Amino acid sequence: MNKYTILKWEKLLLWLIPPILRKKTHADWLNVLLSPIRSIYEETLYKMQHTGQVIYLEKILNETFNPTKNYNPNASIEQKRLDELIYIDESVKPTLQYVYLHKEYFEPDRILPDGTKVKGELLIPQLKIYNHDEYKNRDNKPVYLAHRKDYTTIAYANFRVFIPESLITNGTIVIQPNNNETQSAASPIKVANIEFHNLLNFYKLAGKSYESYSYSPEVLDK
Known part of the structure; x- marks a missing residue:
């Protein structure tokens, strides 16, 4: 807590009391009256700092x-x-996993001037699908395809x-x-x-x- 926000209430109260009225009983009575303000100040300051x-x-x-x-x-x-x-x-x-058509994974094929057909480059990493036996291998965990209900009925x-x-x-x-x-x-x-x-x-x-x-x-x- 910042030292500039910490108030020494007893000292502050003593400063505000005229010297002629600085009696222990009077100071204790004013300190009791000041306690609600002290509580409100500390609670408000705590909320502002968090x-x-x-x-x-x-x-x-x-x-x-x-x-x-x-x-x-x-x-x-x-x-x-x-x-x-x-x-x-x-x-x-569950993370979103999109499934694409085969042609959407690659750039369109190009025809070179000499007539050679060049396969398009890979755009999107292909979705890996494992068979039943490979499910048992922890290194090849199956991909969970989230259903629409996962994002509509489940909050x-x-x-x-x-x-x-x-x-x-x-x-x-x-x-x-x-x-x-x-x-x-x-x-x-x-x-x-x-x-x-x-x-x-x-x-x-x-x-x-x-x-x-x-x-x-x-x-x-x-």
Whole structure:
């Protein structure tokens, strides 16, 4: 925090009191009356110094729900998981893969003056299709062709908020019970804390959506 924005309220109050009225009881009484203004100033200043950037969203969430942890914005995701911090990552969406006609992959053939036909150059990398046996080879993963429903009926979040299971276990973060007993551990959770959603909705960009996930620091994504 900038030193010019920090006010020493007790000293400021003492300066504003006339010397003849500088009594301890009088100063304590005025200090109590000044406390609401001090709270409003600190809350407003805090909001002005934080934006919707990822590092600020992570900082705000950890300061509110995970104050015992020291948040380092320069740490990697693996380190944040080991430190059991609340962190934000991009959402997973299927990538668009376009399929072209054979003639669209190449430039049109050219006829040289001597009548020789020259095949056109390759314009677009050809889509690799693997057979059933090659699917088992991890080096040749099949291409996922996204369906129109993937972008119309499924609403993908813009970013994901990962919460350590320790905060859920100790009751700091309350999640709504899941009626689907077969739901996998990689599925999103529904956070019941109103303050959690209020903070994200206040600081994030208006058009962005999010999902919440829980994670265990012992299980790292490979």
